[in-house]
Amino acid sequence: MFASLMLSKTAFIAALGIASVSAMSTAVAQTATEIQLSYKDKKFEPAEISAPANTPVVIKLKNLDAKAMEFESKTLKVEKVVAGGSDAIINVRAQKPGRYEFFDEYNEKTARGALVVK
Amino acid sequence: MLAALIIVFREVFEAGLIIGIVLAVTRTVPHRNRWIGGGVLVGVLAACVVAAFAGALSNLFAGMGQELFNAAILTVAVVMLTWHNVWMARHGSELAGELRSAGQAVVEGAKSLLALAVVVGVAVLREGSEVVLFLYGVLAAGGDSAWSVALGGFGGLLLGALICVLTYVGLIRIPMRALFATTTVLIALLAAGMAAQATHFLEQANWLTAMDTIVWDSGWLLSDSSFLGRALHTLIGYTDQPTAMQLVVYLAILLVTFVLMRIYGSPAKAMPEPAHG
Numbered sequence: 144m145f146a147s148l149m150l151s152k153t154a155f156i157a158a159l160g161i162a163s164v165s166a167m168s169t170a171v172a173q174t175a176t177e178i179q180l181s182y183k184d185k186k187f188e189p190a191e192i193s194a195p196a197n198t199p200v201v202i203k204l205k206n207l208d209a210k211a212m213e214f215e216s217k218t219l220k221v222e223k224v225v226a227g228g229s230d231a232i233i234n235v236r237a238q239k240p241g242r243y244e245f246f247d248e249y250n251e252k253t254a255r256g257a258l259v260v261k
Numbered sequence: 262m263l264a265a266l267i268i269v270f271r272e273v274f275e276a277g278l279i280i281g282i283v284l285a286v287t288r289t290v291p292h293r294n295r296w297i298g299g300g301v302l303v304g305v306l307a308a309c310v311v312a313a314f315a316g317a318l319s320n321l322f323a324g325m326g327q328e329l330f331n332a333a334i335l336t337v338a339v340v341m342l343t344w345h346n347v348w349m350a351r352h353g354s355e356l357a358g359e360l361r362s363a364g365q366a367v368v369e370g371a372k373s374l375l376a377l378a379v380v381v382g383v384a385v386l387r388e389g390s391e392v393v394l395f396l397y398g399v400l401a402a403g404g405d406s407a408w409s410v411a412l413g414g415f416g417g418l419l420l421g422a423l424i425c426v427l428t429y430v431g432l433i434r435i436p437m438r439a440l441f442a443t444t445t446v447l448i449a450l451l452a453a454g455m456a457a458q459a460t461h462f463l464e465q466a467n468w469l470t471a472m473d474t475i476v477w478d479s480g481w482l483l484s485d486s487s488f489l490g491r492a493l494h495t496l497i498g499y500t501d502q503p504t505a506m507q508l509v510v511y512l513a514i515l516l517v518t519f520v521l522m523r524i525y526g527s528p529a530k531a532m533p534e535p536a537h538g
Binding site: 163202209210211213217220221223224225226228229230231232234236248249251 | 264268296315317319322323324325328391396397398399401425461464465466467473484486502
């Protein structure tokens, strides 16, 4: 059928795209700031973290509660579900100085924190 | 209970919109309920499996398993939606006309239905796994509030289903001929939006770092986390801070769809069929 022909064409275009993109991406790798963050009893510890401006940030989040949580930040454009008792890595792109709030979507009122970029 | 309702509704909302559109698109196709229903069922089951292995999934690919998984299933949906549009360009008139009961149309229709069933399944899987994880966490924690939260979650599911019905009813009020034209555009935009979302996940996973500058910030005008912003995010891929790569991917999918529809959109009899593969 023509559909399989079409699919292979799409795959080819996609492969081309990925090849050209990965060639570019290796050129712009930057060293990131690493931040440890834990989540326990519906609270972030520490509640405020900081990072230098204009460098990517990697947040290593430990969910110490038994329940799943969703790390979310509207300003940082991050949403990540972290299962109970497990770790997660959250990549944040280089940011301008400012205060960026984040929270647990499942406990939006109590579980809040902020990333301060200086 | 209200918080649970809102959380679950937010997750189910997107799937509800997509299922509503798919139901409207396949209005004239025989056996569509079986296929779409199957897509939902498989999606729910797969969501439970994904939720059960959420921790393990997340740990894959240096902690980026979740992002890459999302990017992969969105890509599957994009391919299926594009395939459907191209298929409709070719066979849409047969289905719209009196030929819809003809044997050939039924057989052909099943192929497009499979593509759309996959899209539905993937949408349910993606949103559903988060709902399962959330509700499971609540029930596992026990206590008095667990049942009220579960009740809230159930209410959220019902509201999500209501969105699906409203989308469907809204679309089927459009006359048949205009419905095809409308849904073709809608599905092309839906596919482009999903491709841009997949791009976002790849950027989150640091697998895609080229052209990651934010092109504009329209958050002051319409935040993509507001209700309207979320609806537009699902429907046309609206995001208030798109990266250059997201825009390029978005436009590329629209262009590819347009070109493929032009190439394969000619009436079936005018072109010999390539071998089935």
